[in-house]
Amino acid sequence: xxxxxxxxxxxxxxxxxxxxxxxxxxxxxxxxxxxxxxxxxxxxxxxxxxxxxxxxxxxxxxxxxxxxxxxxxxxxxxxxxxxxxxxxxxxxxxxxxxxxxxxxxxxxxxxxxxxxxxxxxxxxxxxxxxxxx
Numbered sequence: 001x002x003x004x005x006x007x008x009x010x011x012x013x014x015x016x017x018x019x020x021x022x023x024x025x026x027x028x029x030x031x032x033x034x035x036x037x038x039x040x041x042x043x044x045x046x047x048x049x050x051x052x053x054x055x056x057x058x059x060x061x062x063x064x065x066x067x068x069x070x071x072x073x074x075x076x077x078x079x080x081x082x083x084x085x086x087x088x089x090x091x092x093x094x095x096x097x098x099x100x101x102x103x104x105x106x107x108x109x110x111x112x113x114x115x116x117x118x119x120x121x122x123x124x125x126x127x128x129x130x131x132x133x
Contacts, residue, residue: 013064087111
C-alpha cells in the first residue's frame with residue numbers, strides 16, 4: 001500500500017512594522033481561518049522557543065507565522081488561496097517554506113507575479129520518490 005508523506009508549508013506574513021503586533025495577529029488569524037476551510041491535515045500557530053518538560057504551556061506564538069500540514073493533492077489549492085488572500089489583505093508577498101521529506105523549497109509568493117518555476121514543478125510532480133511504503 002502506497003502512503004504519501006504529508007507536506008509541511010511554513011507561511012510567514014510580511015507587513016509594515018508600523019502596523020504593529022495587533023494587526024499582525026489579526027491578519028494571521030484571518031489567514032488561519034481561510035486555510036482551515038481547505039482539505040488540510042492541520043493548520044497551526046507555531047510556537048517560539050522550547051518549553052520545559054512537564055509544562056502545560058506550549059511557548060509563545062511566533063507572530064505572523066502558520067504551519068500547514070497537507071497532502072500533495074491539496075498543495076495547488078493552498079498556493080492559490082495564499083496568492084488570493086495576500087492580494088486582498090497584504091498587497092505584499094508571503095514568505096513560504098515547503099518541506100516534503102528532506103526536500104525543501106523557500107521563496108516569496110508574490111500575488112502580482114506568476115508562480116516561481118521551482119514551485120510550479122514541485123506542484124506538478126505527482127509524488128516524490130521514496131514517499132511510498
